[in-house]
Amino acid sequence: MLKHLLIAVLLTLVAACGSTPDWDYDTSVKFANYKTFAWSEHADIKNHGSDYQINDLMEKRIRKAIVENLAAQGFKFVEAKNADILVNYHASVDQKLESDTMQTTYSARWNYWGWGYQTQTTTREYDVGTLVVDIVDAKSNQLIWRGAKEGRLRKKQTPEQRTEAINKTIAEILKNFPPKALY
Template identity: 60%
Template sequence: MTRNLLVALSLFVLTACTNTPDWDYDKSVEFANYKTFAWSPETDFDKGAENYQISELMEKRVRNAIQNEMGLHGFKLVDAQKADVMVNFHASVDTKLDVDTFNTSYTARWNYWGVGWHTQTQAREYEVGTLVIDIVDRASNQLVWRGAKEGRLRKNQSPEKRTESVNNTVKDILANFPPKPQH
């Protein structure tokens, strides 16, 4: 019984930690030619959002985090007409269901035939947020790079914790921008 519970908890902890970003990009693009960026006019972070965590406050945090990370990667924010690439981003929130089933005990009855496991199932609803960052070549208006990361949303966080979470998420997403050449 204890062993099964430990295995279930270990798997839960491991899956919670493996939330890595997803990237895709156009391999024909020479990313080294890009040095400047601007905000895409299509960026509408909270358009149609029904979740209270997607707001103007969160949009400001995301913009600041992207601007900081792009600067660390050698990109300069300029007017849209002078930019090499345009940055667009959006977020979504989905409700997911986590179901765990595990055996809690084993029983055997001697006064009649029978052996069995007692099984316990727990279901929990939780919210998962996804942040997507797009990099669009301004001259061709073509998407050249996309990064995304999803993670379980935490409620009742302080503004400082929310900012820290956004900064870490954006840093993780942009860790592969510009993409490293494959050898």
């Protein structure tokens, strides 16, 4: 019983680690020099994904969440020709398999030598979405920062639940933009 509890706790910790945003950036860039932003001409999730959840409604939610998060950090939204940085984003949906194996019976056979047990394995297919936000220097057109978050897609959500999920995901992705000093 303790062994099963330990495995469940470890699986929970691994699953929690899998939902942590991933960041990468150019360490030579002076991010404090950037004050304004605009959309990259390639910013459109529909160009990159084919899942039913990737649509115009989700596009609006993502754009609104990015604008609100960057504005809260002091960045000003301007026309692309006047921007210091360009924001691009894209999404993908992949299918993954999850399986559980459980011991269903365990017994000793007295009429012959040996021990017996049976296992049962169940497998489920689920969708995992990845949302990537790229920050590009507008003058050099070079990628300077990237943040991404992967998570299991939930179906049958209300529009409010979808909006809340996007707001949370974008906030987590942009939590490290501009990058914080390393300690």
